[in-house]
Amino acid sequence: MRRVLDAAGVTGLHLLPLDDVPAFDEAPETGAxxxxxxxxxxxDAFRATGLAAVADDSGIAVDALNGMPGVLSARWSGVHGDDARNTELLLGQLRDVPAERRGAAFVSACALVSPAGETVxxxxxxxxxxxEPRGSGGFGYDPVFVPEGSSRSAAELTPQEKDAASHRGRALALLVPALRALV
Known part of the structure; x- marks a missing residue:
């Protein structure tokens, strides 16, 4: 977020990581x-801290799987956050799917909740x-996701390249006007 705000020339916002606020209960991710x-x-973060809060939910939507894993991306293999198992399961499910039907998109929704209202x-x-997985950067499905127009996986891109093109970079760029209004 700092890189996106800096690139947009937004100053005057102090970013406070979740680790720097007292722990609070978060509702389970049950949204569709x-x-x-x-x-x-x-x-949840706004209620617990009283501070403007930004949160993200993201994942991969695969055409051949009718948009799945979707919101279940982080726990696709049944274990939350096990990137290797999730990726292995996804590749196994697509093993016999030809290249022309392996379309996918990374999706990121970013929400801002503040005293001024809510923006998503x-x-x-x-x-x-x-x-097969390629590259060592990033996390999750990055090693198997090849962005449109690229021959490199997302895990082979620099952080700056990812900011400029990624789902999260695109979502955060769309959130910039609402963040700028907080200053």
Whole structure:
């Protein structure tokens, strides 16, 4: 977020990481959409801290799987946050799917909740699921996601390249006007 705000020339906002506020209960992610989950997380943070809060919910939507794993991306294999198992399961499910049907998009919904109200935006990064992991950057499905127009996986891109093109970078850029209004 800091890189996106700096690139947009937004100053005067102090970013406070979640680790720097007292722990609070977060509702489980039960929304059917990325937007519902992001908004629930931002509302929880705002209620607990009284501070303007930004939250994200993101994942990968695969065409051949009718948009799944979608909001279940982080726990696709049944274990929350096990990137290797989630990726292995996804690749296994797509093993016999030809390249022309491996279309996918990374999706990020970002929500801002503040005394001024609520804003929710969505960013998408189209591409395809490769046949094997490549690269060591990023996390989650980055090693198997090949952005549209690229021959490199998301895990092979620099942080600056990802900010400029990624689903989260796109969503945060759409959130900039609402963040600027807080200053």
């Amino acid at each position: 959409t990325f937007e519902e989950n992001a908004l629930a997380k931002a509302r 935006v969505r960013g998408e990064w189209p591409g395809a699921v490769g046949v």
